[in-house]
Amino acid sequence: MGGSQKEPPTNGSFFHNSLKDKVKRRVKMGWNKGYSIMEKQVVGLYDLEILTKDVLEVIMEPFCNSDIDSGGSNNLKAKDGKTAEDIICFIMEPEKYQEVVKNFIPDPEEPDWNEGLYDLYNKIVREKWGIW
Numbered sequence: 001m002g003g004s005q006k007e008p009p010t011n012g013s014f015f016h017n018s019l020k021d022k023v024k025r026r027v028k029m030g031w032n033k034g035y036s037i038m039e040k041q042v043v044g045l046y047d048l049e050i051l052t053k054d055v056l057e058v059i060m061e062p063f064c065n066s067d068i069d070s071g072g073s074n075n076l077k078a079k080d081g082k083t084a085e086d087i088i089c090f091i092m093e094p095e096k097y098q099e100v101v102k103n104f105i106p107d108p109e110e111p112d113w114n115e116g117l118y119d120l121y122n123k124i125v126r127e128k129w130g131i132w
Contacts (some may be wrong), residue, residue: 029069029071030067030068030069030071030072031066031067031068031069031072032068032069032071032072033072034062034063034066034068034069034072035068035069035070035071035072035073036072036073036074038059038060038063038068038084039072039073039074039076039083039084040074040076041059042056042059042084042087042088043076043077043078043082043083043084043087045059046078046082046087046091047078047079051087051091052091053091053092056088056091056092060125060128060129061129063129063131064129064130064131065129065130065131066130066131067131067132068131070085085117085118085121086117088121088124088125089117089120089121089124092124092128093120093124096120097117097120100114100116100117100120101114101117103116104116104117
């Protein structure tokens with residue numbers, strides 16, 4: 001072959017390296033399907049008014065020490081407008097949740113983004129279930 005084109009190696013390393021890159025990209029992206037499953041369970045049980053701390057502990061167990069990724073979100077909201085992340089904060093740390101919501105000052109460029117709520121959610125899931 002001439003010019004700048006490279007011929008793929010014949011020893012199989014081209015496929016192997018390509019597969020490694022795909023796996024690395026997948027790991028960086030996180031477990032989208034896991035987040036989607038968690039979101040459906042949390043919102044559904046909350047809407048049925050049966051989600052307690054104990055129930056939440058049970059349904060979060062399969063996700064412990066994993067990288068569930070909000071890229072798998074279906075943007076589900078409970079009947080009262082809470083997201084799965086809101087609900088987790090509300091159930092696990094009700095006083096802190098109320099404080100964060102009460103002190104929320106929207107940014108004109110991102111009026112729905114609540115940094116305090118984001119931080120509270122991440123603190124809870126990291127400390128409680130090792131979700132990173």
